[in-house]
Amino acid sequence: MCPKIKWISFALIFFFYCTARSQTPADNSRIVKVLSFNILHGATTKGDFNLDVLAKVIKEADPDFVALQEVDFKTNRAKGYDLVTELGLRTKMAPLFARAMPFDGGEYGEGILSKWTFLQTRNVALPFTPGNEPRAAAEVSVVIASGDTISFIGTHFDHLKDDRDRVAQAKKVNKVFSQNTYPSILAGDLNDVPGSEAINALEEMWKASYDKTNPKPTFPSDNPKRKIDYVMFYPAHRWRVLETKIIQDTIASDHCAYLVTLELLEEN
Secondary structure (H helix, E strand, C coil), X not given: CCHHHHHHHHHHHHHHHHHHHHHCCCCHHHEEEEEEEECHHHECCCCCECHHHHHHHHHHHCCCEEEEEEEEECCCCCCCCEHHHHHHHHHCCEEEEEEEEEECCEEEEEEXXXXXXXXXXXXXXXXXXXXXXXXXXXXXXXXXXXCCEEEEEEEECCCCCCCHHHHHHHHHHHXXXXXXXXXEEEEEECCCXXXXXXXXXXXXXXXXXXXXXXXCCCECCCCCCECCEEEEEECHHHEEEEEEEEECCCCCCCCCEEEEEEEECCCC
């Protein structure tokens, strides 16, 4: 066989292999449903305090993991509740709270809910300008139904118009979690739009789940105009996006919840 024909044959085999892999039915034991949800510290857009409304959104989405942002831990405004634990009880999921800062008689930060127990957890403090709001990234490592170990990270970037903190936070996330030995998922309210410096920095490492030709907005929930809530994954070749969905509940929060169904692919 001449070199040219041999090369063409190899290219065709590789093409059909990739096509077949992309069309292979998903293995249910390797499917992971992820929800990113900014819960407005337990308040609803009516200004009341109703954790059952939040729990209803989560239960109907039926995710394996939830990344919660704007989470209060025993603050006065949250009536002394540990919000992530309360939502864990209502949804029958394992809860984790990660403090970003002390606040209003308690603490404020990130929350994670999981259908699986935690092998390991950590809370990574993110950089911020003195005087600005501290931020954190919460991580859990779990064994999913297939027996594979994965990591799930929830975070909430700075909200100010000046993006210097967001860019620094994106770079810190990349630096820390690029060292992960397990396939990883990143979810959260990143407070910036596709194509911004902060999101571009993240996407140097992470593969995003949204359609870049038509990024569907997630904020505000009553009339979404901007996409600022995300689910990303790493490394790209270990994950396949099966479905994405914007959950627009105008009462539960000022953010839409963002639901992404992923499949963990086997290592080649």
